[in-house]
Amino acid sequence: MTTRREGILAHIASILAATSGINGVYRSRVEAFARDEAPVIIIEPAADRCVPITTCKLAWTMDVAIVVHTRGNVPDTLADPIIQSAHSILMADxxxxxxxxxxxxTTMDPQRDxxxxxxxxxxxxxxxxxxTSQSNLATG
Incomplete structure (x- = not known):
């Protein structure tokens, strides 16, 4: 049984596959991308914070990085419609x-290579x- 956290990340990767203008969605990819693979989206978990809300429940706040990788003469211009498409998908539900x-x-941070x-x-x-449940991270 996977944790709720991993289920959420897998779902985000699944729905972002419908993002316009990309060649793929990856979860925490460690291999370098070939030049012709861009544009792609990488889903990475960042910080998780937790507070108990009852004797049986934990309230979690997880930062998720949706990384849009593009290549081109003006890569930020190439990224813009992809960012818009991904954002619309995430905000639809x-x-x-x-x-x-x-x-x-929460934040948008462009990083140039x-x-x-x-x-x-x-x-x-x-x-x-x-x-999640206090005793089981797979249940809510």
Missing amino acids: RTLGNRVIDIVP KADMTSLWQINTYQVSYR
Whole structure:
């Protein structure tokens, strides 16, 4: 049985496959991308924070990085419609199919590759709120 956290991340990757203008969606990819693979989206968990809300429940806040990788003469311009499409998909159902309490965007951070200025890693962070049982991270 997977944790609620992993189920949420898998669901985000699944729905973002419908993002316009991409060649793929990856979860925490560690291999380098070939030049012809871009544009792609990478889903990465960031920080998780937890507070007990009752004797049996935990309230979690997870930061999820939705990284849009593009290559081109003006990579930030290439990333813009992809970011818009992905954002629209995520905001269409802010409960992510009743998996979470809410998802909200928090930051957008463009990162240029100094060795290859045609490469952009646009990191779009979303804060996801969800709950689990205190004794089992797979149940809510």
